[in-house]
Amino acid sequence: MEFENIQSFDLTTCIGSKVMRISRITAKIFRKYLRPFNITGSQLTVLFILAKREGLTQKRLCEIAQLEKSSLNRNLKRLFEKRYLSRKEFPIINITDEGKSLVNTIIPEWEKAMKEIRQILGEDGEDALDMTLTKLMTKKA
Template identity: 55%
Template sequence: MSSEAHKLSFSPRECLSGKIGRINRLTANIFRKYIAPFGVTDSQLTLLFILSSGMELTQKELSDIAKLEKSSVNRNLKRLIESDYITRKYFPKLKITSTGKKLVTNILPEWEKAMAEITNLLGSEGVSAVNTIHSKLTKNIS
């Protein structure tokens, strides 16, 4: 195929990565609206949610579970440790602190409002589609 013909067949609107990226940004904006007053980001909240289950994890384990790049986890952990939400006292394991647990408890009602807003926008078919996509994309990922 000539490069001219190739250019004509390319449609950015059909790019799955672009669509998923836009979905991510749109949903992140909704969550941000609710959690911004707490001074944590979506990624930081993800790490806090994982550790709030009572698990003590290494940075690598946390990165693997959250599906975040090592540098992103490192940067977010630094901020969470500085804010006394997570401790490295049990190095190499990371653990949520009582301050972190209180933060999660305080954020949960706002997180639930964000979830309700997104669920309302998507409807049951949209939620089901997102669950299907997530399942298919994570099926073979360790």
């Protein structure tokens, strides 16, 4: 068999693989700092959003976090269970005092993670990341 395509193929060019690797590496750094709080990066993102802008629906949260609605729905479920969020007046979701307090406590640790990653990326690396995301967001919506 020939398999012409495989011959000329170079797997190190794959953008998908690269992005997944970047994501795994940075996620690992955040996990290291967040582990003591028994919370994940994804959950924290939602808490961050609601700590700044209270009273959002799932729909709005999806748009802000750019998450598929069922993905967000399950993230929220865990945060309701942990009592960091509440939904007393459906469908409006709010952060609880407990949630706010957690966010306030975590921010310094989050800053440590950010500092560690910034030391690796440098200012130009961070700019590069911003450019990448900006381009992807504007073209894709």
